[in-house]
Amino acid sequence: MSKEESMKKSETVKKLVIVKKPEAVKKPETVKKSDSVKKLETVKKPDKIKMPSVLFISSEVSPFAKVGGLADVIGSLPKVLCEKGCDARVIMPFYRRIKQKYLEKTQLLNCSMVKLGWRSQYSGIFTLKQDGVVYYFIDNEYFFGNDKIYIDYTFDIERFCFFQRAVLDAIGDSIGFEPDILHCNDWQSGMIPCLLKAHYQACGFHSKIKTVFTIHNLKYQGIHSEEMISDLLDLPVTYMNDSGVLQRGEPNFMKAGIVYSDAITTVSETYAHEIMTHEYGEGLDGVLWEYSGKISGIVNGINSIEFDPESDPYIPVNYDIESALMNKKICKSELQKELNLEQNPDIPLAGMITRLVDQKGLDLLLCIIEELLETPIQIAILGTGDPYYEGILTEMAIKRPSSLSVSITYDNPLAHRIYAGSDLFLMPSLFEPCGLSQMISMRYGTVPIVRETGGLKDTVIPYNEFTGEGTGFSFSNINAHELLYTTKYACDVYKNKKKAWSWLIRNGMSADFSWNRSAEKYLELYKNVL
Numbered sequence: 001m002s003k004e005e006s007m008k009k010s011e012t013v014k015k016l017v018i019v020k021k022p023e024a025v026k027k028p029e030t031v032k033k034s035d036s037v038k039k040l041e042t043v044k045k046p047d048k049i050k051m052p053s054v055l056f057i058s059s060e061v062s063p064f065a066k067v068g069g070l071a072d073v074i075g076s077l078p079k080v081l082c083e084k085g086c087d088a089r090v091i092m093p094f095y096r097r098i099k100q101k102y103l104e105k106t107q108l109l110n111c112s113m114v115k116l117g118w119r120s121q122y123s124g125i126f127t128l129k130q131d132g133v134v135y136y137f138i139d140n141e142y143f144f145g146n147d148k149i150y151i152d153y154t155f156d157i158e159r160f161c162f163f164q165r166a167v168l169d170a171i172g173d174s175i176g177f178e179p180d181i182l183h184c185n186d187w188q189s190g191m192i193p194c195l196l197k198a199h200y201q202a203c204g205f206h207s208k209i210k211t212v213f214t215i216h217n218l219k220y221q222g223i224h225s226e227e228m229i230s231d232l233l234d235l236p237v238t239y240m241n242d243s244g245v246l247q248r249g250e251p252n253f254m255k256a257g258i259v260y261s262d263a264i265t266t267v268s269e270t271y272a273h274e275i276m277t278h279e280y281g282e283g284l285d286g287v288l289w290e291y292s293g294k295i296s297g298i299v300n301g302i303n304s305i306e307f308d309p310e311s312d313p314y315i316p317v318n319y320d321i322e323s324a325l326m327n328k329k330i331c332k333s334e335l336q337k338e339l340n341l342e343q344n345p346d347i348p349l350a351g352m353i354t355r356l357v358d359q360k361g362l363d364l365l366l367c368i369i370e371e372l373l374e375t376p377i378q379i380a381i382l383g384t385g386d387p388y389y390e391g392i393l394t395e396m397a398i399k400r401p402s403s404l405s406v407s408i409t410y411d412n413p414l415a416h417r418i419y420a421g422s423d424l425f426l427m428p429s430l431f432e433p434c435g436l437s438q439m440i441s442m443r444y445g446t447v448p449i450v451r452e453t454g455g456l457k458d459t460v461i462p463y464n465e466f467t468g469e470g471t472g473f474s475f476s477n478i479n480a481h482e483l484l485y486t487t488k489y490a491c492d493v494y495k496n497k498k499k500a501w502s503w504l505i506r507n508g509m510s511a512d513f514s515w516n517r518s519a520e521k522y523l524e525l526y527k528n529v530l
Helices: 003-025 027-049 069-083 096-105 153-170 192-203 226-233 253-260 269-274 285-290 324-338 362-372 387-399 412-421 437-443 454-459 480-496 498-510 515-529
Strands: 053-057 087-093 107-116 119-130 133-139 181-185 210-215 263-266 295-297 349-353 378-382 404-407 424-427 447-451 473-475
Touching: 053 069, 069 087, 069 133, 069 181, 069 515, 087 153, 096 119, 107 153, 119 153, 133 153, 153 192, 153 226, 181 192, 192 210, 192 253, 210 253, 210 515, 253 285, 263 269, 263 515, 269 295, 269 454, 324 349, 324 412, 324 498, 349 412, 362 387, 362 480, 378 412, 387 404, 412 437, 424 437, 424 480, 437 447, 437 454, 437 498, 447 454, 447 480, 447 498, 473 480, 480 498
Parallel strands: 053 087, 053 181, 087 133, 181 210, 210 263, 263 295, 349 378, 349 424, 378 404, 424 447, 447 473
Antiparallel strands: 107 119, 119 133
16 A cells, blocks of 8 residues: 555555544533523423512402402412412501501501692501411591592592502502502403503603502492593593593593503403493493403402301301211201291291392392292392392381391391301392302302302303202393293202202202402413403
């Protein structure tokens, strides 16, 4: 072999060696694999530890101050979110009733003056932590030093204008908390998304905060004169117009929340669709259609600790799903005795715990109650409201003391005993954004009769006599005789189809109405908004 050929062969061997070495060692692949694992771990960790921080803004919160279902929602949802790792806090007015009971447990965080039109008002911020949730209270004796939560409509507008401005002034340094999301509820905090954009984000403050607005009841919207709202909130003309906060020429707090929030929720899926119709839209159906892309419905849950027949301290005997049939009879007998009704286990007893107002279907009930009581059936009504309904129902109960009991009061222990001792539960609402009573009644093995609207339609599965499935009875139209026939049919099933009735009780008690499921949906919504 010539010297020249030998050199060529040597170069070829070197090239082969150079090419083969990386394949044999394979170190780069090991390194890449290690890097991939590290990258995956890096991506996964934030999902576990980074949860949205939320500040709930509400005019009422249970157990501090309660008028309706709004208080129950804000009293329960933040607790469940905190249990899931979300930093959920609540801010509300420091009403006199709260101050009298909780002042010694609270801590003063800050005092400031809040601009309200041409005047300035004192705002104190108190806090306490209870059941794992941090609560903030906005103090002002002039606005909140009253025994009532809601006082007078015009004054309430002014009070909640102050409250909303005080909330926005408080977030950040004053309370040491800058949330990712402000979760506003109903008209009393409906202006906050607009005020946030107009007075803060326009100037570079709180620029990363997003807003969620929940419509609990569209009927009450917070409407007043343009002159008054312009004075109190100092909004630029770019917001005080028909595409902004004005509805038919008047400032509308509910509309402001719809227009300027980043996401809108209602308290049931059906109600989310209903409010976009003329029948249920309360004059805002057109606006809601325009912003339908950011609307979703999430059904409320119930407080499954407070409303638990296995541990409820207010009922005569406790029971679970297995002992419900036997022990509910005892609860029923004791309730009949307490309310001076005829103590007869064979007569179905229907409970009704409600505000005595048009919305709850009182007109429907009054149209057929005389005929209904001939079925026979017993009815136990608990609640307060319109003096007209209070008076006429009280008169009827005096005439029929063995079959009709009417308690014009708010009595929480009695409410629990009605849930446990009744066979049926009446909710013939004209509209019902969500409703809690039908879910509570099912948890106690009491079968609901509802009109198919809002959350009632979403939570009660109509009984099917062919399959035996269902959790209650329902009717579709705002019609008194549909209520009558449906109730008579329910009574017939109770009396003559014992096996079917036992399954209705089991199905209702087996349903999951806890806040856990709803909280997961809210967490998903928050993450999507961010």
